[in-house]
Structure formats: structure tokens, C-alpha cells
Amino acid sequence: MRLYGKVCVVTGASRGIGRAIAERFVAEGAAVAIGARGRGALEAAAKALAGGGSEVLARPVDVSVAASVQAFADAVLARFGRADVLVCNAGVAARARVVDTCEKQWDEVVDVSLKGTFLVTRALLPAIEAARGRVLVISSIAGRQGTAGSSAYCAAKHGLIGFARALTEEVRQAGVLVATICPGSVDTEMLPPEFHPGMPAARVADVAAFLASEAPRELTGSIIDLFG
Numbered sequence: 001m002r003l004y005g006k007v008c009v010v011t012g013a014s015r016g017i018g019r020a021i022a023e024r025f026v027a028e029g030a031a032v033a034i035g036a037r038g039r040g041a042l043e044a045a046a047k048a049l050a051g052g053g054s055e056v057l058a059r060p061v062d063v064s065v066a067a068s069v070q071a072f073a074d075a076v077l078a079r080f081g082r083a084d085v086l087v088c089n090a091g092v093a094a095r096a097r098v099v100d101t102c103e104k105q106w107d108e109v110v111d112v113s114l115k116g117t118f119l120v121t122r123a124l125l126p127a128i129e130a131a132r133g134r135v136l137v138i139s140s141i142a143g144r145q146g147t148a149g150s151s152a153y154c155a156a157k158h159g160l161i162g163f164a165r166a167l168t169e170e171v172r173q174a175g176v177l178v179a180t181i182c183p184g185s186v187d188t189e190m191l192p193p194e195f196h197p198g199m200p201a202a203r204v205a206d207v208a209a210f211l212a213s214e215a216p217r218e219l220t221g222s223i224i225d226l227f228g
């Protein structure tokens, strides 16, 4: 029960990696707040998580829209009064060569991953600082290497590392640990069939649970490559 008494917020937790992280946090005794856009999948995830005996708040959010994020953060703080761990996980991918990438695709990928992480962090950081808590950013192997046909995704995921590096320095004195996880292929809906099989989402959750709990604060600023 490494997270007993903690309030953990996970974006993009209706399925895939975010849901696996939320499940692990519940297994470790945390209360969790989860967000995603689709209400049906979010409510199904919340129902399953509540079976683990923890308090669960599920609230629809579009992380790329500031007003939606503020309403999500307000709901979390109204319900729990605190936030100890934030996992910025929501993301979308698009596959197209640069010359075939339209502006809308570029904006969606960058706005959800990069701007979304900024907006959610901005909204919840005062609470995380008050708790001397932790912020985990889910980047990707695409934040470490380039892949043809993934320019928007690679740009957003590289950008997240820069964001986390700056954030690390801003909150160091407040005792907040910031860490970035860069998974390789993970078996979720996002992974194109040609990359299957990847690792189970539970492997990412293992690392997230460690970083959210007993990882020493000296690990702040770490970028964890989870692609072997």
C-alpha cells in the first residue's frame, strides 16, 4: 500500500496506459481522479477501479481546452481537497509524412500531448506543491528518437521532455519530484498493428507506481527510458 492516503490524478485514464496506472495506484491504496473525453469508457473504468475499494472520481475533460481543464481541476480539489500525484498521460498519435500532415492533425497531436500537459500541470501545481507531491509526464521513445511519419508526435513528445526539465527546476525548492517516462511500444489501442506485440501497459504502471511513491526525491528530473 505504497500510496495509501494519497490522491492521484491521471489524465487519459479511460483505457490503455492511463487506466493501467490508475489501477496500480488503486492497488497501492490511493484515491484516484481520472479524466478523458469519452464519458462511457471513463465511467466503465471508474466502476472497475471502484471495485478495488478506493475512492474514485471520474470527470470528463479535454486536456487541450483550458476551461475544461480548469473545471476538471476544480472538481478534483472540491472532492478531495488535495492532490499528491499528477500523471500527465493523455495523448493522441497521427501517422503521416511531413508533406502529408495537415494543420488540423498537427494541432491535435501537439495540443493534446504538449499543451494539455501544460494546462493540467498549471491547474494542479499549487495543490501538488502544497503536498510536496510528484508530477509524472508520459512521453515516449518518440521523445528520444525520430520516426518517419510521426513528426507531430515526435515533436510533442520531445517537447514534453523540455517542459518537464523546466518544471523540475521551477518546483525543486518546493520538494516536488518531476519525472518523465518514455515507453517504447505498449499494447494499447494507440499502437499500430505492425508494432505488436509491445510490452503490457502494466510495465509502465510498475514504473509510475515506483516514481509516485518510494522513489527518492533525488530522482527528480529523471527521464526513464522504458524501451530496453
Ligand code: NAP
Pocket: 011, 012, 013, 014, 015, 016, 017, 018, 035, 036, 037, 038, 039, 041, 061, 062, 063, 064, 089, 090, 091, 092, 112, 113, 116, 138, 139, 140, 141, 182, 183, 184, 185, 186, 187, 188, 189, 190, 191, 198
Ligand atoms: P490510448 O489507449 O489511445 O489511450 C489514450 C487515452 O487518452 C484515452 O483514455 C483517451 O480517451 C485519452 N485522451 C485522448 N485525447 C484526450 C484529450 N484531448 N483529453 C483528455 N483525454 C484524452 O493510448 P495509450 O497507448 O494508452 O497512450 C497513453 C499515453 O502513452 C499517450 O501519451 C501516448 O503518447 C503514450 N505512449 C504510448 C505508447 C504506446 O505504444 N501505446 C508508447 C509510448 C508512449 P478519450 O479518447 O475518450 O479522450
